[in-house]
Amino acid sequence: MSASRTLSPGAPNTPDTPTVVHAFAGSATDAYIAREEAFGAHNYHPLDLVIDHAEGVWVTDVEGNRYVDCLSAYSAVNQGHCHPRLVRALVQQASRVTLTSRAFRNTELPAFCETLAALCGMEMVLPMNTGAEAVETAIKAARRWGYRVKGIPAGRAQIVAFTNNFHGRTTTIVGFSSEPEYRADFGPFTPGFSLVPFGDIDAVRAAITDDTCAVLVEPIQCEAGVIMPPDGFLRALADECRARHVLLIADEIQTGLGRTGRRFACDHEGVVPDLYVLGKALSGGMYPVSAVVSRREVLGLLGPGSHGSTFGGNPLGTAVAREALQVMVDERLPERADALGTAWLAELRARLHHPAIVDVRGRGLMLAIELREPARPYCEALKTLGVLCKETHGTVIRLSPPLIVTAEELAWVTERLVEVLG
Numbered sequence: 001m002s003a004s005r006t007l008s009p010g011a012p013n014t015p016d017t018p019t020v021v022h023a024f025a026g027s028a029t030d031a032y033i034a035r036e037e038a039f040g041a042h043n044y045h046p047l048d049l050v051i052d053h054a055e056g057v058w059v060t061d062v063e064g065n066r067y068v069d070c071l072s073a074y075s076a077v078n079q080g081h082c083h084p085r086l087v088r089a090l091v092q093q094a095s096r097v098t099l100t101s102r103a104f105r106n107t108e109l110p111a112f113c114e115t116l117a118a119l120c121g122m123e124m125v126l127p128m129n130t131g132a133e134a135v136e137t138a139i140k141a142a143r144r145w146g147y148r149v150k151g152i153p154a155g156r157a158q159i160v161a162f163t164n165n166f167h168g169r170t171t172t173i174v175g176f177s178s179e180p181e182y183r184a185d186f187g188p189f190t191p192g193f194s195l196v197p198f199g200d201i202d203a204v205r206a207a208i209t210d211d212t213c214a215v216l217v218e219p220i221q222c223e224a225g226v227i228m229p230p231d232g233f234l235r236a237l238a239d240e241c242r243a244r245h246v247l248l249i250a251d252e253i254q255t256g257l258g259r260t261g262r263r264f265a266c267d268h269e270g271v272v273p274d275l276y277v278l279g280k281a282l283s284g285g286m287y288p289v290s291a292v293v294s295r296r297e298v299l300g301l302l303g304p305g306s307h308g309s310t311f312g313g314n315p316l317g318t319a320v321a322r323e324a325l326q327v328m329v330d331e332r333l334p335e336r337a338d339a340l341g342t343a344w345l346a347e348l349r350a351r352l353h354h355p356a357i358v359d360v361r362g363r364g365l366m367l368a369i370e371l372r373e374p375a376r377p378y379c380e381a382l383k384t385l386g387v388l389c390k391e392t393h394g395t396v397i398r399l400s401p402p403l404i405v406t407a408e409e410l411a412w413v414t415e416r417l418v419e420v421l422g
């Protein structure tokens with residue numbers, strides 16, 4: 001690779017070749033890593049770079065190397081790193097009031113709920129913080145609906161989920177994961193879930209019983225390796241749920257808010273679920289904000305005392321989230337993801353011919369390269385060229401840059417991908 005010149009940190013988002021100075025023993029990078037390894041739990045296996053600051057699609061490490069972020073914190077920074085409007089919303093609200101708890105009302109929560117409900121075409125919003133908490137909230141709401149509206153006998157409500165799902169890391173959620181690594185020695189697990197193969201509508205039909213209150217689905221299984229459902233599956237799932245009086249819960253934490261080229265990945269098949277579960281880009285990566293969005297018939301069942309969170313719906317988070325949603329609309333992020341992603345997928349399919357490649361797929365700016373061998377060495381190679389990707393499920397390289405990325409920047413990334421996988 002050429003190491004022509006260093007871009008000044010904070011320079012505008014123009015594609016260029018970053019100068020990559022390899023970390024050496026005794027470097028600042030090594031010192032940070034050693035300290036983290038010594039005192040932090042080792043529940044992740046990050047690439048060995050230490051990010052110091054970021055702007056838009058570009059991140060800069062402590063050695064001064066610049067990279068294009070092709071992960072976007074698992075689609076949490078769809079609006080780009082440190083979006084000026086989000087920084088402004090955060091700073092302004094931080095100096096007014098940050099946390100009231102729900103014991104008292106605040107000025108920011110009403111507009112957040114109204115805006116998000118309207119954007120989803122729904123009636124009610126229940127704000128939480130992390131994605132896993134929002135999934136837990138949806139599970140509780142669906143069970144309560146099952147007992148109080150559908151009339152399921154006490155203690156028998158069942159939820160159908162899919163193999164290879166990823167819905168977060170709480171004990172209830174990992175209890176219905178099919179991934180041994182997520183579950184090992186964390187039991188006993190919560191009963192009430194059954195798993196069927198993703199994309200198999202006949203298996204869903206067979207799994208639904210009179211005790212089924214909900215089907216929980218990711219419209220694309222991102223963590224499992226960007227697994228796409230067969231065409232028509234989401235439509236058929238929605239129809240089946242309606243016919244069997246079962247709620248459809250769409251976990252759009254990673255696919256929602258523009259990532260796949262629509263506001264929601266369900267939109268690709270004209271599907272409106274009964275509950276949306278949102279997180280990640282809901283706050284543009286500024287601050288953890290998640291939410292369940294649904295009808296009054298469902299969320300109206302959660303009265304005082306039934307559910308809560310000290311930080312859920314706090315004024316700092318909701319002020320930032322409302323701005324993050326407005327940025328998505330104003331900057332036409334779903335439309336950008338659609339146009340840029342469609343062109344990029346075609347380009348990558350035309351130009352990547354490495355024998356290790358099994359498939360190049362995806363929708364919008366949720367793309368993936370599946371290999372027949374471990375993806376980690378390829379991610380390491382891309383890192384040295386200034387492109388940050390993280391392997392998922394061992395053999396898949398996910399490509400999900402911030403949705404504010406330009407065609408020029410994507411072309412720059414393509415050249416690096418061709419160097420490694422052409």
Ligand SMILES: *Cc1c(COP(=O)(O)O)cnc(C)c1O
Pocket residue numbers: 074130131132133135166167168169218222223251252253254255279280
């Ligand atoms: C990230 C993710 C979650 C969990 O969100 P956290 O904020 O990490 O708890 C749940 N579902 C999906 C589809 C996700 O991508």
